[in-house]
Amino acid sequence: MSDPTASEAVRVTLGDGVLTVTLNRPDKKNAITQAMYAVLAEATQRARTDDAVRVLLFRAEGDSFSAGNDIADFIAIGASGGGQVVDAPVFHFLKALAELDKPAVAAVRGRAVGIGLTLLLHCDLVVVAEDALLSVPFINLALAPEAASSLLLPRVVGHQRAFEMFALGEAIDGRTALAWGLANRAVPAADVDAVASGLAARLATRAPNSIRKSKQLMRDAEALWALMLREGEAFGSQMSSPEAMEAFMAFSQKRAPDFSKAG
């Protein structure tokens, strides 16, 4: 099947004050390409600037929330030696997330990998399936944390749990995510969308300026963006490193990476 266009792969709809962003590339487990980040960035900026939007809701089609950044994109960017550049669409999306001062809700079923999880750290109400699987395997790919997750994940779950998640790359399930404070609700997978939509609808009825000012007070948008840029330097230099190329190739060839000669 040929790849959908970015606007098919990320659908954006507005209804009753809720801007719903749906990841819709299910045959690739909703892995996110640079073109898809551009749509995500535009929608997240719109959520902040459009008065008709009260709440931003992230959800997904298919059996996975998102398998994270598209690894074919990583290979292309790494091979070009370009690393992460601040004017790349992914950074527009990250900046928009840092600056978002309206409520964001997420509905997560199945896998949430990499940015599929770190995006949740910028959401205010997170609904996960009890059997969802959340992971941040940046070090499996010889990369580094992004989206301010080097600060936000340990802040939510504690250093040791966050370090293990980054370094060993293993997934936690939805019930564990709830117990660790990463989610507000863990529900059967079939109920995730309805519960998240219900919460988004309730938030959309709240006093808009009050909720905005409250969120602004709870987050330091400038500091988050500054950290995202610092993380981007580490991520970018790793991305064109031999160890990362080995990890990307191993993924494409469906084998385990061999870091024994890295150094």
Ligand code: COA
């Ligand atoms: N980038 C590009 N393609 C991806 C992808 C990604 N991040 N994740 C999955 N896909 C593709 C697979 O290559 C496969 O494509 P194919 O059918 O053309 O071979 C398809 O999506 C289905 O994935 P598959 O691995 O067969 O599904 P699974 O159910 O066995 O495993 C995951 C699902 C998410 C556990 C697994 O795909 C995975 O580990 N993906 C990589 C996650 C990752 O490391 N992301 C980057 C984080 S920084």
